[in-house]
Amino acid sequence: MPDHRAALNKLMGLLSDCLEGGGGLAVVTGGLGSGKTELLRQCADRAVEAGALVLSASAVWSEQSLAGGVLEQLAQSARPQPELAHRMGELIASCATLRPDHPRSARLLHQLCTTVLELSQRHPVVVSIDDVQFADSVSRQFLLQLRRRIFLSRVLLLLSEWEHSHSLPLRQHAEGNERQACHIRLGPLGEAQIKAMLTEHVGRATAAKLAPLWSRWSGGNRMLVRSMIDDLVAGEAADEWRLGPTAAGSVLAALHRWEPSIPAVVRAMAVLGDGHPVDFVARLVEVSTEVAQQLVGFLDTSGLVLGGSFRHPGVRAAVLESLSTTERAALHGRAAEVLYRCGEDATTVATHLLAHGRLDDEQARWAVDVLRVAAEQALAADDVDAAIRYLELALPAAEGPQRLEVNRVLVRAWWRINPAASAVHLEPLHAAMSTGELAGRDVVILLWHALWTGDHDTVAEVLRLCRENPDVLDVQSAAELRIVCQFHGVDLEPVEVGAAQSVVDPWAEAAHALGQFWTTRFDRRAVAAAEHVLKSSRPGETAPEMVATALLVLTFAGDAGSAEHWCGRVIDEAVNGRVRTWQAFFEVVRAHLTLRRGDPATAFRLASSALDLLPTQGWGVSIGYPAAVLFTALTELGDRHRLEELLRLPVPKAMFDTIVGLFYLHARGHAHLACGRALAAISDFQQCGLLMERWGADLPLVAPWRLDLAEANIALGRRDAARDLVTEQLTRPGIGRWTRGIAMRVLAELSEADERVSLLRKSLELLKSCGDGLALARTQRRLDEARGGATDDGPARRPGRGSVAVLSDSERRVAELAATGHTNREISALLYITVSTVEQHLTRVYRKLGVKGRAELPRDLAPLGI
DSSP states (O other), X not given: OOXXXXXXHHHHHHHHHHXXXXXXXXXXXXXXXXXXXXXXXXXXXXXXXXXXXXXXEEOOGGGTTSXXXXXXXXXXXXXXXXXXXXXXXXXXXXXXXXXXXXXXHHHHHHHHHXXXXXXXXXXXXXXXXESGGGOOHHHHHHHHHHHHHGGGTTEEXXXXXXXXXXXXXXXXXXXXXXXXXXXXXXXXXXXXXXXHHHHXXXXXXXXXXXXXXXXXXXXXXXXXXXXXXXXXXXXXXXOSSOOOHHXXXXXXXXXXXXXTHHHHHXXXXXXXXXXXXXXXXXXXXXXXXXXXXXXXXXXXXXTSEETTEESSHHHHHHHHHTSOHHHHHHHHHXXXXXXXXXXXOHHHHHHHHHHHOSOOHHHXXXXXXXXXXXXXXXXXXXXXXXXXXXXXXXXXXOOTHHHHHHHHHHHHHHHHHOGGGXXXXXXXXHHHHHXXXXXXXXXXXXXXXXXXXXXXHHHHHHHXXXXXXXXXXXXXXXXXXXXXXXXXXXXXXTOOOGGGGOTTSHHHHHHHHHHGGGGTOOOHHHHHHHXXXXXXXXXXXXXXXXXXXXXXXXXXXXXXXXHHHHHHHHHHHHHHTTOHHHHHHHHHHHHHHXXXXXXXXXXXXXXXXXXXXXXXXXXXXXXXXXXXXXXXXXXXXXXXXXXXXXXXXXXXXXXXXXXXXXXXXXXXXXXXXXXXXXHXXXXXXXXXXXXXXXXXXXXXXXXXXXXXXXXXXXXTTOHHHHHHHHHHHHTSTTOOHHHHHHHHHHHHHTSOHXXXXXXXXXXXXXXXXXXXXXXXXXXXXXXXXXXXXXXXXXXXXXXXXXXXXXXXXXXXXXXXXXXXXXXXXXXXXXXXXXXXXXXXXXXXXXXXXXXXXXXXXXXXXXXXXX
16 A cells, blocks of 8 residues: 555656557555645646646536536646637537437547547646546546547546545446556545644654554544645644634535535434444434445544544544534434434433424424433433423423423432422422322421411421322431421421331431430440441432431540541532532531631631522521631621621521521521610520420520520620520539539629639530530630639749741641540541640640640630631
8 A cells, every 4th residue: 555655656657658659547545644745746747748738527416417527627627729629619519419328428538538549649648536436427427438539649647536435446447457557545644744734834852742642533534644744834733622713614525525425424424422333323314224334434533533432532533523503403303313213311312302302293202201210310410401301391391200300300409409499390299199109218308398488388298298198208208308397397206107116227316316406415335426427428419418417426425536537528528429409418517617717707708608509598597507617707707897798698597496597596686686676686595595495395405595595694784684595504403524514614604703713624524525615715715815824833834836837837727626525546647647746746836835734825826717
C-alpha cells in the first residue's frame, strides 16, 4: 500500500509515458478522506505544466440521473481548445437525448472518443474523473469505449473510486488487459507520516508528542489530519473532546459528497451513541443489516470509525450539530422506539425520549412506564435531576394507575432537592390514601410533607389511616413514622402500627429507644440504637428527622466526637448523592453540634450556608431550626445588628406547634435578652412552657424554659421568681447532668458571692461531662467574673490579650479547644494529631501563659472559627 508520495510518483511515471506517446489507465481507490481527490489534482497540475490538455470532472451521487453530466464537465474543461469544446458539446448534447442502449448512442460516443484520440495526436490528453462510482450511465459508456482505445494513443485516463464500490472499474478491469492498468490503493496514514506532516508546521518535539494522539483520533485519515493541522496553526487545536472548526467542517463536507445512505448511517450512529450493534443502526436508517455493515465498514476504512464507534467524539459532535433541532428530535424519537423494540434498558430509551422532547400518541402506550422505571433507576444512582426530567416528560401522558406511580416517584425525587416543589404532585397521593392504595414509605412521605408544611388536617388523616389499618405500614416505615412524629411534637400514642409495635423487631426497638430522647429519659440503649440507625440510613431514603434524632442522642449522651463524625459522613453522602434537602438539613445539625462545641463563628457560617442550599419556602416549618442556630451563634458573638435582621425573618405560624418551634423560641428568647428586651424574652420562654404542658412532656434538652425564664427574671430584678423557677427545675424527676449544670449556673447568679464560685465550679464539672463547650464557656466566664481576679490559692495570674500572642498557631488551636472543655482525645480527633502531641502543646501553653491548667486558660482564647 503506497503512501501519497509514492502514489504520486507512480502517476508521474504514467504521465511521462503518455508524453512520450503511450497511453495508460490508473485507478485510485481509498476510503473517505484518504486523499484520492488531492492526488488526482496534483497529477493534473503536473500534466498542465508539461503541456498536456487536462479534461477533468467530478461525479456526484445526486447527478447520476443526469445523462452525460460527467461528459459535460469534460467539455467545459476543454475551453482552452474552443473547437474541441464545441465539438464535444454537440456530441454530448446529442447523446443526452438518446437511451444508452440506442444504436445511435454508441456511434455518437464512438465519435466523441475519436475526437479525443485525434486531439491526442497534437497534444497529450489527461482525462481525470473523481468519484467515478457516481458517474451517469452515458458517461460510463464513454469511459468504457475510451478505456479500450487509449493504449495506442497519448491519452492518460485517471479514475478514482471509493474502496467499496462495485461499479465501473470492475467491469473495466474484466474487459481490459490487467497488465496495462495501474491500481493504486490509498490507505490510512501511519504515525510516522503524521509526525512528518506535523513537523512541517511545528517543532519536532511537539510533532513527536502529538503524532500518537492524532493517529488514534484520526485513524490516519489524511483529510482529517490536514484540517487538524490547519486548526492547530490557527490556534484552535483539537483536544480529547472536540475538533477544531476546520476539521469538523471538512468531515461534514466529505460525508455529504457521498450517497445519502452514508450520512444517514453516520447520523444514526451519532444519535445512538457508541457501543450499539450495527443491527440497531440498520433499523434506524431502515436498510438491511448487510447494507448497514457494508456502509459502517466503509466508514471504518476511512479511519473515522472503529468497531462501530467514532474514533474521536468531536466527529460525533460535529454530525449532531449539523442537524436542525427538528431533525435531531425526530431521530431521537425513532431511536427510542428502535431501542425499546430491541429490549434496551429503560435509562437508554428514556434518554432518547427526553431528547425527542415529547411523547407521541403511539409512544405513550409504552413510554410512560419506561420513563418511570428510568427515573427510579436514576434515583437509585443519585441522579435526581435526570429522574425529575424523565417523570415530568411522562406525567402529561400518564393515565390512571400510571399517573399515581409517576406522581409518587416525582414526590420522592423533589423531596430530595426542594420539598416545596413536590407539593403540586401530592394530590394523587392524597386521593390514593383515601382509597387505600397508599402504603409503606409513601405514607411516611405524605405525613412528612404534611408535618414539614404544617398541614395538620393531613397529619390527622394519615394517623387515622394508620390507626384504622395497622398493616398499611411495614416495620421500618412504622419506625420512621414514630420518630418523625416525635421530632415534630405530634402525639403518636393512640396510633397502632401493627406488627411494628413488637419489641422483638429490631427497627421497632431502635425507634422506641431513640424516641426516649424526646422524653429526656434516654439511656445507653438509645446510643446503641442511634449508631445502628446511622449505619442503616441512606440520603433520600430515610426521613432526616430519624437521623437527626440519632445524632442528638449521641450529642447529649456526651459523645460529641462521634456525633460530629457521623454528621460529617451523612453530609458527604448527601453531597455525593446530590440530595440537597439532606445536605441542607444536616449542615444545620453540624452547625448545632459546632455551636455546642463552643465555636459560634463556624456555626453561624454553616447555618447560613444551609439556608443558601434550600429556598426559604423549601424548609417549611423546619426553617426554625437554622434560625435557632443563627440566633444562638449571633447572641454568643454579640452581633446585635445581624440579630435584629434575623428577628425580621418570616416563619410559618404552624412552626410554633412543633419541637422545632421550641428550639426557635428558646434561641429567640435569648436573642431578645441579649438585646435588652427581657419582656419579649419572657413571652418566648413562657410559650415554650405552654407548648410542653399541652403535649404533656417536659423537654429541657430542647428548651430548659424554667431556667430561661429565671434568667429573664434576673434581668428584670425579680430574683425571688427566678429562684422559684430554678428550684422547680431542680426538683423535677429525671433531671440530667446538662440541665443540672445550667441550673447551677443560673442559681449562682442568685447566690451570695461566697457561694457563687462553688456553684459555678459544680456547673463546670457537670457540663464538662456533657461535652457542651458553649455552656461550659458561659459558665467559665461567670466563674472568672465571680472570682474577681482571685483564686483559693491567692491572686490568679490572668494573662492579658497581649500574652496570647506568644503562642504558635498550633498551640493556639489546641488551647482554644481546651478552653471550651474538649478532652485531649477529642482535640486529637478534631485536629488530626496524636493525644501525646496535644499534651505537649498544652504543657507549653500553660508555661507560656503562666497558668496551672485548662481551667485557668483565658477567655480570649474562645474559638473564632477554627
